[in-house]
Every structure is written in structure tokens, then in C-alpha cells.
Amino acid sequence: MERSMPQQTTTNQIIPPESYLETGRATWRDYIEITKPGINKTNLLATFAGYWIAAGFTSFDFLTFFFTMLGTGLIIAGGCTINNFYDRDIDPRMERTRKRAIPEGRIKPAIALWYGITLTILGILILAIGVNALAAFLGLMGFYVYVIVYTMWLKRTSTLNTVIGGICGAIPPLIGWAAVNNSLDLSAWALFLILFMWQPPHFFALAMRKVDDYRRAGIPMLPVVKGFAATKKQTLFFTLLLLPSSLILFFTGVAGWIYFVVALILGLIYIALSIKGFFAKDDDLWAKQMFFYSLIYITLILFVMIVDVAVMEIVKMY
Structure with missing residues (x-):
């Protein structure tokens, strides 16, 4: 049985809406950083590895590969953006996250939410239309585990957050493999x-x-x-x-x-x-x-x- 977390007291709060104009407008870098490009790079490398191992030289199709990488990257970017949106209450309390665009008020929460949703939908559609249904389904499952299971549930309730949340980070190579073989x-x-x-x-x-x-x-x-x-x-x-x-x-x-x-x-x-x-x-x-x-x-x-x-x-x- 896990011990419950002690109640935290802090003076850090979500920035109220009226303060957004005081902190300056978001730059294009903010809209890139909110998608967590560092995480995306590693996941896309894993996606490429899955595609390359399945295809090799003989079955490598550049158009399918392009859609695979683009769709996967957009889904990951969308999930990370919604993660930033949902964590806007705890990010100001942490040294490594307090200067993100939402906690500092440069990007409004509503804009971040719709930005994340739009990226995710585009990614799923690209995989579904440009690759195959299995790749799109895997992308959707990765998004579901990261946003719903990890971000909205386990991250705040259980020490298993890292372990179970790891499922979403292990899906990208499956997408790459499925893009070639349409099976696992x-x-x-x-x-x-x-x-x-x-x-x-x-x-x-x-x-x-x-x-x-x-x-x-x-x-x-x-x-x-x-x-x-x-x-x-x-x-x-x-x-x-x-x-x-x-x-x-x-x-x-x-x-x-x-x-x-x-x-x-x-x-x-x-x-x-x-x-x-x-x-x-x-x-x-x-x-x-x-x-x-x-x-x-x-x-x-x-x-x-x-x-x-x-x-x-x-x-x-x-």
C-alpha cells in the first residue's frame, strides 16, 4: 500500500487571466517549446528505427516514411502541449518548469489546449490517411496513455506513474514498424x-x-x-x-x-x-x-x- 502524499502548502498559484497582458506575448519559440521538442526528437528516432528495421533498403517508401514521421511527431507534440496545459497548476511550484510559457502567462491555457488538440487530430489523420489504420490506432493509444492515464491520473496519484506512463514512450517504434508491415x-x-x-x-x-x-x-x-x-x-x-x-x-x-x-x-x-x-x-x-x-x-x-x-x-x- 502506498503512503499518501502530505498536503502541500505553497504561495505559488496559477497566473490569473488578467495578468497575461503584463507578462508579454508568446514568441514562436514558446509555441515550439510547449510541444517539448526534446522528447519528440528521441521518440522520432525510435519511430525511424522501427520503420527502418521493418523496411530496410528494399521496402523503404519515402512518402510513407514522411507521413509516418510527420503524423507521429504531431501526435507527440499535441500530447506534450496538453500535458503543459493540464500541469499549469503544479508547474509554477517546480524550479525546472516554472518558466514555461503557460505558468508565466505568455500562452493562455485555452489557446494551449486547442493548439494541442489540433496538433493531435492532424497527426492521427495523417497516419490514418497517409499510412494505415494500425499506425493511427497506435498513435491514438500513445496519446491516450500519456494524456489521460499518465498526466491526468497516475502522475498525481501513484508511484507507478513513471512505469505505466512508459507505455506511451514505447509506442513510437511500433508505429514505425506498423507503417511498413501493417502488423506487429x-x-x-x-x-x-x-x-x-x-x-x-x-x-x-x-x-x-x-x-x-x-x-x-x-x-x-x-x-x-x-x-x-x-x-x-x-x-x-x-x-x-x-x-x-x-x-x-x-x-x-x-x-x-x-x-x-x-x-x-x-x-x-x-x-x-x-x-x-x-x-x-x-x-x-x-x-x-x-x-x-x-x-x-x-x-x-x-x-x-x-x-x-x-x-x-x-x-x-x-
Whole structure:
């Protein structure tokens, strides 16, 4: 049974509507930043990896690929915008989010809401018309988990927010795969597992670094509710699961020895860093190292997938 979060008291409140004119108008950068482009980049790289692994050189269709990336990117942007809209009550209480366009009043909540809805609908329509129904359905499911399940429910009620919310972050490679095959097989779900198992350690490290922010905002992240020791145990648990999950692609035959060796090394380093946390004297420094490595890990493993498939395709040609 999870402990309930203590009631938070704060002087930070949502900026009232009458103050919007006092804070200045939004710039085009604000409308880009509200879509969380950093998150979108990683997800689109995963989408590309899913498409490329499924298509290779022989089945690669540039128009379908374009619609896949555009539709997926718009759905993610829409979901992130609505996330910013919904979190306008807690963002002013957190150091890392208080300067966002909505908390500071540069973008009105109603405008942000409709902006997010418009982006999402456009993305789903592009996938449905330009790609296929399965890709559109997966995009809709990713949006539903991120906005409804994670943002509006679990983020504020349970330490499982990061784990279950990770489903939406693991869907982009499925969209890429479905765009080519209009179906999902074991290799596609292996891609899903890699992204799903990677996200808890990634966000646990962030939550440890920003634990005071989350506590002040009343968000029940695992380090806030259960403490650092429990968070380290969960981090090790998911990094241990991530290693075999990352190797499935080799055994299904879609990835070769280059990928296998690199994935094995990356996974073992991640596990070693997780174990190091139990002996760390400086938890903040360890959390920074884990967060930094998580970014290296996901970038490299996706990149190596792409390169490995290209090498395998070239070898087959000759």
C-alpha cells in the first residue's frame, strides 16, 4: 500500500487571466517549446528505427516514411502541449518548469489546449490517411496513455506513474514498424520492450535529481514517497530486465552481431552503474551519472540498430 502524499502548502498559484497582458506575448519559440521538442526528437528516432528495421533498403517508401514521421511527431507534440496545459497548476511550484510559457502567462491555457488538440487530430489523420489504420490506432493509444492515464491520473496519484506512463514512450517504434508491415510481430514488441524497460531508470534518475521540486509540487514520484533506497532497487530491477529485452532482436533475426555486441556492452554498463548506486556516497552525483548515461544508452542503441540493419542489407546485396 502506498503512503499518501502530505498536503502541500505553497504561495505559488496559477497566473490569473488578467495578468497575461503584463507578462508579454508568446514568441514562436514558446509555441515550439510547449510541444517539448526534446522528447519528440528521441521518440522520432525510435519511430525511424522501427520503420527502418521493418523496411530496410528494399521496402523503404519515402512518402510513407514522411507521413509516418510527420503524423507521429504531431501526435507527440499535441500530447506534450496538453500535458503543459493540464500541469499549469503544479508547474509554477517546480524550479525546472516554472518558466514555461503557460505558468508565466505568455500562452493562455485555452489557446494551449486547442493548439494541442489540433496538433493531435492532424497527426492521427495523417497516419490514418497517409499510412494505415494500425499506425493511427497506435498513435491514438500513445496519446491516450500519456494524456489521460499518465498526466491526468497516475502522475498525481501513484508511484507507478513513471512505469505505466512508459507505455506511451514505447509506442513510437511500433508505429514505425506498423507503417511498413501493417502488423506487429515479436520483433516489433522487442522494440517496445527496449523503450519500455529503459524509461523507469531514466526517469527515476531525473526524479532523484529533482526530488525537492516534486515534493514541493505534491507529485508522488518514487523517490519522494519511498525514498532513494527503494528507487535504487527499482532502477536495478529495470536495468536487469532491459539487457535481455535488448537482445531479443538478435534472436528474432532482424539484428546482427554488431548490434548484439554493442547492446550487451551497453546493458552491462547500465547494470554496473545501477549497482554502483548502492555504494554511492553522493546520491545526487550518482543520479546525474545515471541520467546522463540513460541518454547515451538510448541514443546509441537506436543508432546501432539502424547501422546494423544497413550493414546486413548491404551484405545480402553482395
